[in-house]
Amino acid sequence: MEDCLFCRIVAGRIPARKVFEDDEILAFHDINPARPVHLLVIPKRHITSLATVDDADIPVLGRMLAVANRLAAEHGSPDGFRVIINTGRIGHQEVQHLHAHIVGGPDPVGPMLKRI
Ligand code: 5GP
Ligand code: ZN
Numbered sequence: 689m690e691d692c693l694f695c696r697i698v699a700g701r702i703p704a705r706k707v708f709e710d711d712e713i714l715a716f717h718d719i720n721p722a723r724p725v726h727l728l729v730i731p732k733r734h735i736t737s738l739a740t741v742d743d744a745d746i747p748v749l750g751r752m753l754a755v756a757n758r759l760a761a762e763h764g765s766p767d768g769f770r771v772i773i774n775t776g777r778i779g780h781q782e783v784q785h786l787h788a789h790i791v792g793g794p795d796p797v798g799p800m801l802k803r804i
Pocket of ligand 2: 692694695733785
């Protein structure tokens with residue numbers, strides 16, 4: 689995926705502050721953090737969003753979630769964190785390569801959503 693931003697990060701063509709990688713996933717700091725801890729975890733293989741996954745993606749999805757606790761603890765959110773996966777237009781997904789936000793820090797991140 690030549691024109692995909694996160695595929696370019698995976699390929700090393702755009703720099704990122706990487707915090708973890710294995711053969712299937714990569715984690716790095718969000719460029720515009722919303723909280724003191726704001727990491728992104730992505731599959732290395734291009735998957736557009738949670739709306740396009742199938743059963744073959746179950747292992748990589750599990751891996752993305754399984755590293756969240758350790759990464760949050762190592763980067764300053766030892767007492768919990770929030771995982772957000774924005775999906776599609778309704779979910780306000782801006783980058784069209786599946787990513788899980790891990791957000792946290794020393795203080796609670798607040799209510800899940802502003803109520804309408
Ligand atoms: P979305 O709204 O798609 O769920 O979130 C996309 C996230 O990617 C945003 O939080 C944004 O700050 C982050 N982001 C956008 N471009 C870059 C980039 O070039 N590098 C990094 N590290 N994060 C980026
Ligand atoms: Zn991609």
